[in-house]
């Protein structure tokens with residue numbers, strides 16, 4: 001009788017520890033998933049204004065070909081040398097293209 005009681009207590013303890021470990025592992029995994037989804041949401045937020053404003057422009061470095069897309073700024077035109085600098089060689093970027101980006105295009 002006392003042995004059975006001891007056995008049941010030991011088994012429940014083992015199950016409890018295993019459950020705790022699984023919980024910790026799952027928690028860690030969920031934490032990572034939540035963190036990833038949060039960073040993705042933040043990225044989507046930072047991209048948001050581009051999609052809303054519609055007009056975007058592509059800045060390109062004439063030296064190394066680095067390019068980045070920013071939202072259209074009033075007065076910018078294709079070929080204009082802007083104050084933005086290339087992160088690779090500090091060359092001033094030129095406006096390579098201006099186009100309108102509709103939110104519908106982002107569904108792809």
Ligand SMILES: [Zn+2]
Pocket residue numbers: 061062063064065066086087088089090091
């Ligand atoms: Zn460059």
